[in-house]
Each structure stands twice: as C-alpha cells, then as structure tokens.
Amino acid sequence: MAHNIKKIFCVGLKKKNQSTQRAQNTIPQNKTKPKWKRLFLLGRRKKNDSKNQKIVQDEKEKNLILPTDCLLEIFKYFQDDLRTLHSCLLVDKNWCISTVRLIWKQPFLNKSSPIIIDVYLSCLTLHEKKNLIKNGVDLTNITKPATFHYANFLRHLDMKNFYAAVEARNRVNKIVENRHTDLICRALCRLFTTKCENIQTLHLNWNYVGGWKRYPIFPYQRSASKFLNELSELSIYKVNTRDIFLDMEKHSKNLVKLEILDYCFDNLPEHRHKSIYMLIKNQKNLQNCKLFAYGICPVIPMKALDFQTNSLIHFELIYAKFPSDNNAFISLSNCHNLKTLIIEYCYFENQDILRPLIQTQFPHLRKIRFKSLQSNASEIFVELIKKNSISLRELHYSDEVSRQFNHLILETIVTYSTTSLISLTIPxxxxxxxxxxxxxxxxxxxxxxxxxxxxxxxxxxxxxxxxxxxxxxxxxxxxxxxxxxxxxxxxxxxxxxxxxxxxxxxxxxxxxxxxxxxxxxxxxxxxxxxxxxxxxxxxxxxx
Structure with missing residues (x-):
C-alpha cells in the first residue's frame, strides 16, 4: 500500500515539473531595447533614486530637531545676552517659542524701552482697552493683537523700572498727566496678576512714586494669592505709609530672599515691628535676610530668626543703632548654617551686644564683613576668626575709631587663618x-x-x-x-x-x-x- 502511494506521488511531481518547464519554453525572449530607450530608463531610475535619498535626508533632519525643554536649557546660558537671544528668535518657530520665554522673563531688569509697555498693552482685553481710551489714554500705537501672551512669561518684576517705563512711554506720546500713568500701571498690574501665575522676584520701591495711593500694589489685587504664592525673592524699599509686611505675609510663605531697605524704625508702632516679625517667622525656607534699618535697632524682627535657624545662610544689617544690650543677636547666634555675616555702618554702645555671636560656632561661615562701624568691635571680630578659622575665606574690617586702638586682627589672621583667605580688608x-x-x-x-x-x-x-x-x-x-x-x-x-x-x-x-x-x-x-x-x-x- 505504501509503495503504491509513493509511486503515485512521484508520478504527480514529475508531471508538475514537466508542465512548469513547458510554460517557461513558451515565454518569448525579450529583444534588446533601443539605446535611446535604455538611456531614458537609466536617467529616470537615477532621478527616482535622488528623490528617495532626499526623502530619507529630510526624515533624518526632522529627527535631529531638539525638543523645547532642551532648547530652553541651552538658551538659559544666554539669558543675560539679549542680542544673542534676539538672533535665536529668528531661526524658526520652535526656536522662537523657546527664546521668547527668556526674553520676556525679566523685561524690567534695567531701564526698559517704552515699546515694552505698548506690547503689554496689546495683551489687554478689549474691555480694558476701551476703559483706557474712555479715560483719555492714547492707544493709537496698538494696532495689532499680541503674537504671544507675554504676561504669562513674566517671572521677575521691578516696580521702579516698570513705573519708569510707563512714564517714558507717556513722554514719547507727549502725555504729561500723572493720572494716565497710574491708569496704565493699574491695568497692566491686573494683567500681570491674572495671567502670570508664578512670579519669582518682586521689587517694591516706594521712593520713586509720589504716594502709595497712586501706586499699584499687588497684595490688594483679587488674584494676589495665586500671583504671590511661589514668590522666592522680595525686596521692599522705603515703605512707611502702609503695613505692606502683614499683607505680604498672608500671600507669600516661600521666600528664600527678603530685603527690607531704607526703613526707619524710629518711633515705629509696635504692631509694625510685629508685622515684619511675622513675615520673617512664617517663611518655610528663608536663606537670605537683609535689614537696611536706619534708626533704632530692629530687635523684634531679628528675634524672628529663631524660626529660621536651619535655613538662614546670609544675614546683613546696615545703619542700625544699638544703644543698649537688648539680646538682639541671640537669635542670630542660633543660625548654625550661617555662611555670610555683614554688619555695616552700625553703632554699638559696647561690644558685649555682639557677644552672643562668639558664644557659638558657625562651621560653614565663609565671609565676615564689619564695615565703617561707628564703634570698636575688633575684639568680637578677632574671636569670630578664632572660632571659625577653618571655613573662613573673606575677612573685612573697618571702623571710624581705628586710629585710637591697636587692633590684633592681623596677628590673629596669621596665627589662625593664613593660607585659606581669598579676600582681606584690615587696619x-x-x-x-x-x-x-x-x-x-x-x-x-x-x-x-x-x-x-x-x-x-x-x-x-x-x-x-x-x-x-x-x-x-x-x-x-x-x-x-x-x-x-x-x-x-x-x-x-x-x-x-x-x-x-x-x-x-x-x-x-x-x-x-x-x-x-x-x-x-x-x-x-x-x-x-x-x-x-x-x-x-x-x-x-x-x-
């Protein structure tokens, strides 16, 4: 049985092969094509090959486009070079989107061009524009809508430079009335608070503006909490007419750097001292604190440093008077991570007021600067060198009474901290x-x-x-x-x-x-x- 099946299979396979060979023999042989036809087909084949190569090359170029996050990291190295950023802006759409964020991140860093104000005015809503025109503000320069929502990119705002840019814009348009300046400032401040949700640096300067009533203040805007929640750097200059500190404390609890500049503590109500105290106390990670406080010493605000003992690394005190020992420096002495200590143009009744600073050790202290003191504090300076000689790199000491004393600062430096110093100022x-x-x-x-x-x-x-x-x-x-x-x-x-x-x-x-x-x-x-x-x-x- 098996032998018969095998025989039938071999006969069938033989017939199949014979039919395949017969079909091949019936196919006519291709004749040699004319030369002109062969050249035409060859050229056409080369053209198709070049098209395919171009398609492959274009696909490779598309794969080489960097994502926006990578471009942003690269462009950050040029964030202070506006000319280079403007050149990058013109490359293509992807580069433009990445660069415009950095250019408009801090438009009021220095004295700004009035054109910046016109760009922001073009971002206003139609209702806001109509309201400004109704009140006599000239918006004839605003003819096109904004290309981007520029207010979204704002991260650093200096109110003095902002106000100066608005005034410069009005001078260019031959507008003299201060009322128009105030209207534009308030409209743009509303734009900033509603569109920018992540402001990082805010400098408030009351000295430049005639009065706080004419000044747009951010803590009193409706969306202030969202606008100021992630604020990391706050500088307040010469604010005496309003309790801005208590208002800022309600919205900003993530400050890393706080500067209170040119603030007079003489005859200041106690509740104002406590407002500054609460602003310092309630910060989660305050690292840098500067008090430019002419007049009587800011004792109550300095006691708030008890709540920043683990985070504070930089402290400056300028133009403060300490007529008596009031334990003002005990809280500062508990800040063991302090790296920079600067005391300038201050008056101390005696050196014992500073003595808490030498009753502890600051293992990370790199810089001590006692400049133009109105009394002798050389003994405290010498003891600070002895206690922290290993980490110190910068030492600066000068006072108004050095002629009357034989300081031992140089001898102490030679003994304790000779080879590690980078900068030195001494009598x-x-x-x-x-x-x-x-x-x-x-x-x-x-x-x-x-x-x-x-x-x-x-x-x-x-x-x-x-x-x-x-x-x-x-x-x-x-x-x-x-x-x-x-x-x-x-x-x-x-x-x-x-x-x-x-x-x-x-x-x-x-x-x-x-x-x-x-x-x-x-x-x-x-x-x-x-x-x-x-x-x-x-x-x-x-x-």
Whole structure:
C-alpha cells in the first residue's frame, strides 16, 4: 500500500515539473531595447533614486530637531545676552517659542524701552482697552493683537523700572498727566496678576512714586494669592505709609530672599515691628535676610530668626543703632548654617551686644564683613576668626575709631587663618610689617588685599612699597592702599617688582589728585601687561 502511494506521488511531481518547464519554453525572449530607450530608463531610475535619498535626508533632519525643554536649557546660558537671544528668535518657530520665554522673563531688569509697555498693552482685553481710551489714554500705537501672551512669561518684576517705563512711554506720546500713568500701571498690574501665575522676584520701591495711593500694589489685587504664592525673592524699599509686611505675609510663605531697605524704625508702632516679625517667622525656607534699618535697632524682627535657624545662610544689617544690650543677636547666634555675616555702618554702645555671636560656632561661615562701624568691635571680630578659622575665606574690617586702638586682627589672621583667605580688608600699622610679610609669604590663594592705615606713618610705608611688591602672591589681582598726602616717588619701581598681574590698583590719595607722571607710568604698565583693561577701571577701590 505504501509503495503504491509513493509511486503515485512521484508520478504527480514529475508531471508538475514537466508542465512548469513547458510554460517557461513558451515565454518569448525579450529583444534588446533601443539605446535611446535604455538611456531614458537609466536617467529616470537615477532621478527616482535622488528623490528617495532626499526623502530619507529630510526624515533624518526632522529627527535631529531638539525638543523645547532642551532648547530652553541651552538658551538659559544666554539669558543675560539679549542680542544673542534676539538672533535665536529668528531661526524658526520652535526656536522662537523657546527664546521668547527668556526674553520676556525679566523685561524690567534695567531701564526698559517704552515699546515694552505698548506690547503689554496689546495683551489687554478689549474691555480694558476701551476703559483706557474712555479715560483719555492714547492707544493709537496698538494696532495689532499680541503674537504671544507675554504676561504669562513674566517671572521677575521691578516696580521702579516698570513705573519708569510707563512714564517714558507717556513722554514719547507727549502725555504729561500723572493720572494716565497710574491708569496704565493699574491695568497692566491686573494683567500681570491674572495671567502670570508664578512670579519669582518682586521689587517694591516706594521712593520713586509720589504716594502709595497712586501706586499699584499687588497684595490688594483679587488674584494676589495665586500671583504671590511661589514668590522666592522680595525686596521692599522705603515703605512707611502702609503695613505692606502683614499683607505680604498672608500671600507669600516661600521666600528664600527678603530685603527690607531704607526703613526707619524710629518711633515705629509696635504692631509694625510685629508685622515684619511675622513675615520673617512664617517663611518655610528663608536663606537670605537683609535689614537696611536706619534708626533704632530692629530687635523684634531679628528675634524672628529663631524660626529660621536651619535655613538662614546670609544675614546683613546696615545703619542700625544699638544703644543698649537688648539680646538682639541671640537669635542670630542660633543660625548654625550661617555662611555670610555683614554688619555695616552700625553703632554699638559696647561690644558685649555682639557677644552672643562668639558664644557659638558657625562651621560653614565663609565671609565676615564689619564695615565703617561707628564703634570698636575688633575684639568680637578677632574671636569670630578664632572660632571659625577653618571655613573662613573673606575677612573685612573697618571702623571710624581705628586710629585710637591697636587692633590684633592681623596677628590673629596669621596665627589662625593664613593660607585659606581669598579676600582681606584690615587696619594696618607699620609695627605690623613682620606679620604682613608672614601673611603674604603663605597666602597662596589671596586675590584681594586692602590695607587701611598706616595712620601717620605713610612715608615709611611708601619706602616699603618696592619690597611689598616682591612679596605679593601671584594669585593677587586687586590691591588698595590707604595713602593720602604722601608723594610716591617709587611707583615705577613698585610696578616693576610686581610678581603678579594686577586688575585694579587704588591709592586713596588719587581720589583728590593724581600726578601726570603717575598716569603715564600706569598707562605704560597697562600697555605692557594688560592692554585690554581701561585706565579708569584699573584705578578702582576695593569695596
């Protein structure tokens, strides 16, 4: 049975092969095509191949387009270079969308063009525009609707520069009435609060505007909570007519940086002190606090630092008077993560007021700046150096009574913190020359040096200058010397002996008069060692 099946299968397969071969034999052979037809088909084939290659190339180029998030990260490196950003704006639609966000992120950083106000006015609703026109505001320049919702991109707002831009716009349009300026400001502030939901920096300046009633204040807008909720940096300058601090405290609890500038605490009601206290207290992560508080010391606001002991890293106090010991610095002494401590133009009845600062240690403290104090605080400064010598990198001390005291600051620095310093400003006397030589011999990272003194021994110090030039470390680029009335006859030798290239060199007496031969000597030095540096930029004091 199996043999028969196998035989039938072989016969069927043989017949199939014979029929296939017969069909192939019946197909006529293609004749050779004419030459012109072959060339035509060849050219057509090449044209199709080139089209296919172009399609493939276009697909590859589409795959190389960067997403918007990547473009934004790249463009952030040019966010301060508006000319480059404007060039990127013109590349294509994708680049334009990415760039316009950065350009309109902080339009009022400096004095802004009046055209910016016209652009924002074009973003207003039809109702807002009609209301402005009804009140006499000229909007004839606003002919086209805005290309983007520019108010959505706003992240940093300086009210002084904003108000100045509105006034400049009105001057261009020959509008003199302040009422029109106020109307435009209020309309645009409403636009900002409704469209921008993530403002990050806000600078309020009351000194520029005549009165707060004419000034558009954000905490009193309807959508203030949404507008100010993510605010991270707040600067309030010269606000005395309204309790702005309590109003801001209701909306902003995520401040990282707070500056209260030019604020008078004399005869201030206690509830106003408590308002500042509450604003500081209720912040979740306050890292930077600056109090420019002329008059009586802000004791109650400083006590709020007890609630920022883990987050505060930068503290500045300027123009405050401490006529008695009121434990104002106890709260600050508990801020163990402090990195920068700046006290300028302040008055202390005695140094014991600052003593809480030396009863603790700040393991991360990098910078101490006591500038132009109206009383002696050198002992506290010295103890701070001893307690925190490992982390310190910048030391600055000056007061109005240094002539009456023999400070031991330089001796302490040489003993505790010689090699780690980057910037140094200290009083100096000629008797401390050995300590200065020791300091310069081992300070291989020092970049800035300012010596205040030598208090009546200027002539001897001038004779020492050529030797000092040889001792200056190669890392030093900024030097300032306190020499008022002495004639320098060895400036050429001093500059010749330098082992470093100075970027700034200042002598206090030059602010009154600088001799022609000194000018020529300095210009020759700059041409030889730093030809790109401007002469006046070179003669700058270390602040």
């Amino acid at each position: 100096f006397r000629n008797c401390q020359t050995p300590q200065l030589i020791t300091l310069l011999s081992f300070s291989n990272q020092l970049q800035s040096l300012k010596l205040i003194g030598p208090y009546g021994h200027e002539r001897a110090f001038v004779e020492f200058l050529p030797v000092l030039a040889k001792l200056l470390p190669s890392s030093l680029h900024h030097l300032s010397l306190d020499l008022n009335w002495v004639i320098m006859n060895n400036l050429q030798q001093f500059l010749t002996n330098l082992n470093t290239r100075l970027f700034t060199f200042y002598i206090s007496g030059w602010s009154r008069r600088i001799r022609e031969r000194h000018v020529e000597t300095i210009k020759t030095y700059l041409q030889q060692y730093n030809p790109t540096l401007d002469f006046y930029d070179f003669l700058k004091d270390i602040t």
